[in-house]
Amino acid sequence: MKISYNQLKQYIDIDLKPEELSKILTDIGLEVEGLEEFESVKGGLEGLVIGEVKTCEKHPNADKLSVTTVDVGTGELLPIVCGAPNVAAGQKVIVATVGTTLYDGDNDFKIKKGKIRGEVSLGMICAEDEIGLGNSHDGILVLPEDVKTGTLAKDYFEIEKDTIFEIGLTPNRADGASHLGVARDLLAYFKHIGKNVELKKPDVSKFKVDNNNLQISVEIENNEACKRYSGVTISGIEIKESPEWLQTRLKAIGLQPINNVVDITNFVLHETGQPLHAFDADMIKGNKVIVKTLENETTFKTLDEEDRKLHSEDLMICNSEEGMCIAGVFGGAESGVSGKTKNIFLESAYFNPVWVRKTSKRHALQTDSSFRFERGVDPNNTIYALKRAALLIKEIAGGSISSEIIDIYPEPIKDFKFDVLYSHIDRLIGKKIEHNVIDNILDALEIKIVDRADDRITVEVPPYRVDVTREADIIEEILRIYGYNNIASSNSVKSTLSYAPKPDANKLKNIVSEFLSSQGFSEAMSNSLTKGKYYETENGFNEEQSVKILNALSIDLNVMRQDLLFGSLEAVIRNINFRNTDIKLYEFGQTYKFEKTESDNPLNSYKEEQHLAITVSGNKTPVNWNTPEAKTDFYYLKSHIESIFKRLNFDTEKMKSEETDRDIFAYGIKHSINNKTLVEIGRVSNKYLSVFGIEQEVFYADINWDNVIKYLPETPKFKVISKFPAVKRDLALLLNKDVKFAQIQELAYKTEKKLLKNVSIFDVFEDEKLGENKKSYAVSFIIQDETKTLKDKQIDKIMKKLQYTFEKELGAELR
Template structure:
């Protein structure tokens, strides 16, 4: 009926439509009901039919069974659906004449199951020479159970012949997968979901029948309950029931349990599970024969005390754990799991039915320490209704009388040492309307509160004194009441309004957002993949890449994520290494995220761009090469041009202050005199420490500074040149310490309008030049006038003036 799956703090619950209908009238179709539940705070993640379409599979009766003339393991069956008689060849051995069975007529399609992975279409056929006009089906063949020992026998249900199997077994049903938040343990049950629907739809809750005969069972001594720790166990109730007949549960209860993933064990255990799912309050049944003197003692464990639980595991306990004991012998870990020594079994004739309320914190500590999470512990941990115990015991007692032939003792031993009463909360209607943004009248508010079982004791103006039922453990403040009223009123009914606030900022956030979005597109178009990491990292790794002090988290997820990132590169390198280890041939990744620094005014956040690449280009060719410094530098140049910042950004080859970069293969990125980033190869020592055996080229850029410089700049557009350009080359000898970037800057700073572009096409620093500490740099000058075609003499004059400038400023000389 419903199954629970853990996903972080949210518990997934499957609940069927027909079980809900036992508690509340439902007229809506499944999809409409799913929307209603979601709007009521119980998000429906999926809706699906409980069983496959079983068309043309009907209830039939075996009239006659005879031997198959050609096969000793097959029989011939004459079967009727009330209208016609069908001859069926069958290989099962569990049926007899007069049995009610499931007949798949010709044309029926069996669903995909473990037995029939592709399903199966039933047709008239011959089996060993005998005609067979259909098939008698087993549970596993129909996808409604796991029994494969024989065909499905329906004698217990006694359905009318000719009914479809779907009608006969109540398979015309739907399953809702709900996501229940941890603050709503009352909704971990059919009743809880029905209550929420009742409030939304305005329909009354109806409870299943609980009328049963009770007996004055004289037993000496009678059941006795003693609570030695009333803080951890404020209430404990028990009831003695005898004449129990242990057997298989009827199909309807098995079907509901199995549909929710609960394995049917026997009728008594099934009833305790069924009532827990129905009412949300766990129960437990002890075999009374194992309880000496029918004495129940609730106490804390002694240090080192042990108990063998139902999962056949010995558990060692501490004084923080709560036990249910027979005299001094432990028989259950309170609220978590029962013990082997009192388990209900085939020989059980009498039992003690337990229903209690345990302190949530105690149960949670025990469950976590023992690493033993059960359906029972999950509910107790989140808080249950201590006042539902009598109703839960009555429901279980009723089912034990009709399904296990039990005689119920009229007396319930109920020790309620600390009474829980509905608590009071004041609700100010003005606060409600202000918080939700609506104007509800007092009468409407009171009506909604009553639908939530919250009674209004008195009113003073706009103040309502409310009594909250004990099953609503999540309502402890006025704002909790306001939230529930808003849910029942309907979030979709609340008009959309924009708050009237004054927001002033010197930063154009929208412009920054759009710029970053465009930067991501540009880099992605160059073949890079974006990665996203946490904003925190391991402190030691951050210290390898940044001299800025770490900002430690007060409550980190793990020690590896205990400091805010002062630099993005460590995270990106982890991504790169993981991809390399997974044999990704080409890894080019980038991340744009914030970094965090401590300054005099508090925490400063700066937007950074980090890229890392290790890849082979044209790997399918013989002359393949690796992605290198110049490839990344070319991407940087394209990005700077894309942002129209060519005139502001320079690359300086000196990057000696960054120890994790290769000293001879790295450069600084500067904006004016401010260093805003770096580009280069990782240092070989760092690669060795990171266990990376391939060159990695990286770049980091301060986007906060970059975008601040871009703000207000307008792109310049020029017309298509009307006159041709002239190219002149300079081959210079300069000191080896002079970067080519400096040479380019010196040329551009001459202010000559005729120089359109400067291109470096050769750098040579070996042989005799290396010995003398010099290098050769060859430069192409692109010279063009906007007004005329230049003569050779005019172009030579420009070349000569540039050389004179370089000779003066850089002590350059012409290479012979």
């Protein structure tokens, strides 16, 4: 955001240099990212002087050129060849002498001594567009006769020089998105340090209605999206160029002048922070403004001549027949101010920030108005900004205010009230600040203290401070004005030593359950009693390990389950039969096995384990108009499993990964630590799916929860992020098809234990051209030293060592 130093001084008396003010702004939370020097005319008219044309004759060798002699006050006449049709003897003109640099947009050129068609020329007589004083190139700029010859052009035209603050405004500080907003913060700071300053807000008391000749009615159909809407009509205006001072103000902050009315709305926006919009009143059909939404896919042409398809939740400013403006975002091509406009309707409103933000993102339209509306403007500032703009329009464009101000504000937004404890202020700041100092800071920030007690104050925060909603925010406001640098560091460190006990199993279950539920999974609960035929030997289970039930209720409930798989598959087919084919389930449950031991206690032969089963099938998300079909797959399930382990602080890259040989999987992998299986993941074999009549793919993960608890990492250890850069290198390896990525990963970490931080695969390619039973892995390696910046020689040495290892151990070839 750009703020003009000169304009800022109009609202508050500042006797500081821009560099000094820059530091203050940064200290109070409006970080100045840079200072930029600005001149109302680029180059400041340096080298340009006012001269008098003494003689003017036709060029002997060119019909359209003249040969002149010009007095520039040096005592010598300069011969200058000029091509302007209006040049004549006796004129006072602007002369660019030899060595002067002139600017044409971003380009520049230097005036040199030369010959034009054989005649010597020692300068140039300038047109207004050649020196940045206008747009006309019809002829040279002729000045009044009484101007003194030899006067420097920069003195005659009084070139304005300014310093522009580039402020990195944080999203919560919408109140600072204007010159008056910045001045208001400076006022609080200067008052705190004892300076007697006041905020000189432009006076709007002269606003009055001239007549009632142009009436526009307003109706708000959507009060949620539009909390307040104000407007006024102005008739008989003349659209033309803005005066020089207004153009300079806009150019200083990076805006291009358009015409007087549009320039005024932009100026008031950057002055007050309140966006405004001017409609051509003659284009408002039915003399009625309606704030509402339109049907989805309605076509609307915006000011940039783009036809946009509206969303049903895009708030629109409409007339009695059609849309005129996307509220708070962008105007329409048909209703905007043009050179033919004579009457306008001026809008000043408060639109719901959420609605504006969503519309702005939907249409990829980021404007100065949407920037402020989506952060939250002052709902109680609409009338002031409206009057300010109307008075400027009358002054610059003429016309009459032709209606009373329309102001629809059904539910005024009130100040936000809450308590602040003095003890909390002292504790968070780390220093006791006198109560009267706190009172003065809050008063300067326009935060009212409406009640007080010995231990607290009750404050009311104005609606434009959308970032101040709780006690901690008030303390931050006090501290930024009081000064962070005024809080001395304590000589002692006060801390509480504590330890983090290992979470119990139930707490860990809740962590995982909440994560899976947040990802769209549903928890299942299946019966621990199940069918014995599931665990027959031909199904890949050891039938002798089944825990049989004596006097079973039925043949379908005659054993304890060895695995959670079959309960999960029963749930899958039940959902499919109910036409729910997109399935994401998880279940915590016990499994039971009989493993005969030599112990005298028969109970020791029974083994009970806790497992977590996760099952996915069908689409990842329900298919709808904007979400195409995307099937679940092995990698989809694997990513969720790895997320679970990372959530439990496991280093998944240090787990051993290998192919699983369990019969229940058509293919899959298992992760283990210390040769103890943590999880097995894969696609369920068709042999098992056919038992249940399931025809769609099912992916299943079996997590041994007891092993997870056993090998759970201790309290996570934190380390400082290295300030030295990490280096990424890639290898494309040609390998036999039976080589797994896990082998590459394991070998890489063994080969370079200290500096290798990550090994990942980003492409797998198989083709007959590679050779029989061959495939290509594209593997990425992250290398980093925590103590210094790596040099190319070190990196190359590591990569050669890795390449040699892969060639020797895996028979790899570098592609």
